[in-house]
Amino acid sequence: MSWNFIPRPFRREADAPSSANAETTSTPHAASTANDSTIAEARQNTLFLARQAIFDATEKVLAFQLLVRQTGMTPEAAPASAEAAARLIVNTLNTFGAAEAMGDRLALVTLPGQALDSDIVELLPKAKFILEYPAAYLASAQEEARCAQLLKQGFNLAYTCQSGGNELSNVAGVANYVVYDLAQQNLQDIAKLDRAVKPHGLQRLVRNVNTRSDFDACKAFNFDLYQGNFFAKPETLANNRVDPGRVRVMDIFNLVMNKADVAQIEDAFKHDVALCYSLLCYINSVGIGLQYKVSSIKNAVMLLGYEFLWRWLSLLIYAGIDLSAAQRVLLNTAIIRGRLTELLGQMKLPEKEANSLFVVGVFSLLDALMGIPIEQALARLNLPQEIGQAISKREGKFAPYFDLALAFESNNLVRAERLCAELEIDLSAASRAHVAAIEWAGMIAK
Template identity: 30%
Template structure:
């Protein structure tokens, strides 16, 4: 399998070496009864830790589709990716075509009926949007009955299940669901014969294919270009103006064109111009993409933890705004305030100077400069959550009329969600 080119596809000019980095993504085929590949499960093999052997979040899909070159990685097949429940919320899922993605949903640590019921609306909404949902065999337990009708796929791990137990579960799944059944960890001909004789029609494991590595090249755009793009999007600038920014930064152009032309974006034909890309993506998605690109830039000259903290703040403030039932535009601005709250550190200048580079609404500017207004109070609260300052936390919580439980739950969700954008 060939490596993905790291050249700037928009201009044809080579990308400077110090603007590129590599991510190792593995894929393992999932085949049908005719041994034809119907999809690939993706794994992140960039990290050295032995415990990190699989993709644990849908951010891997975003990385793969934006940067890896989808034809080399998965072609037109389905993408199976492991998720956490925290990774199922957030704007990054808007950046892929749901019809191409199978979200593998893990069981809960405690399958209490109220927890199962609490997750149901999120899962149902994802499936209604077109995502396929896969579960492991635990979804057949009575506690998970509310989820069972949402299952497009049920996976059976042959390394965990005894043959008699497996037969019972397969029979139950065939009688009570419409899901396609997948046997995984199939390593011998005997295992294959056993599950296929019981009616299983899809298979994954070393008997068919071992995970294959793909070295994905990531091209880092300049921060000034990302800021200029954000600035124009916030002003609702013309397509022509946005197009000019893309023309000036090969890294920015490369990432956008990779994403828009990936199979995960679901377009029937290749997009060859920036104008088409901008119009198809839309300003809202373009802003979310650029904001996350800014905070995860590897070559910003600041520690990666700074961008990670900004993402946590943005998501935490967004969640708190939702808790307070603020209007949608204020909820969107809460995310902006949080993610821009470390612009001064990321850019090495004062916040006033940094805001001179970015177009933001007056309420956002007041919040960032003076901690004023409801957005400013949310920012103070987000900072208090980081610092462990109990007095500041209590004062901010009181002013916002929010309980410690509401805030702590939102903070845990934000930390988990933001972790999916860390390398």
């Protein structure tokens, strides 16, 4: 097993983005142009940010749909007016730092058509966003002219295709992406629509591809992009064996979690030369910030300490797995879960218990990522009972914090509000923690 994966160093809390910083992150253009009162008004509302990956046929992530919701808004609803949409866009850019949350991928934002008439959309970075609008927007030549104008300016526009006929006669002039929805149309009807769209050379995206069979069926029609949860539950095989190199990492993880003697941990490392190399590369990386070079395993273990070491090992357990592109999205999701669950715990729990919540989140997708049943994976790790209960049974004192992280992940605002009330956690602070966790996971992956 090759240990060429070196997780990016963990930032200490002093270096992590604060809630104040999260509220003032902005794009220079938007900050200098947007009306201050509009931004102030938008910040009074609690907003939620969620992402869903958009893949190509090889399961490589090319974009994310950016889901922005206000308190009380149903997950399916877009902002109801141009004014509300503009306010959400400004708030997303200035409060959440949407570009950072997307990394180097495009962000697809669903808008009511009338929002395209607002000048606020022209504040968006052209190279970062795809603006999706409904077919109903194209009610007159005026709207078609507006779309043509935005395309000429370099914006990406996605047209939600719902029926055939005259609406497809000039589709290339009003969009460079077309969106189909398996939740609204069957594949046969979509294929019929696509025969009229395909000659125009637009990028064709199919949404709500939620099973592997749906994905395979859609690929037969050679669509360009696919969005949905088809990758989220890879097949797990009861007899899958964990390779010896990963078993060794799990064993060392157990030693560190149980705070074994440094000499015992050092001895365990020395049984794997490649693992020793990875540890020394990690401790000597620029991000750790040491002024001298560490050359012994014992010193590396002592300098990192138990907490930093088990965090590093928890990610290293995934290293070397032959992950598909879609499974790498799952890994990113697991890291976000771990960090968010930990940040939520820090608001109410003692430090040691909050640290344990990181493990709950990170290992919650271990079955899907490693291809073994979750019970088998957890048994090998020998985790404390309260951690195992939270992961496999959603029970115990850690479970509500994990459930709250999942509510943010799925953009379930009703559940998030209820859990925040039960845990006596400020809803706005929890929302900021979610964005901080997304950014942190992106940093770890670099």
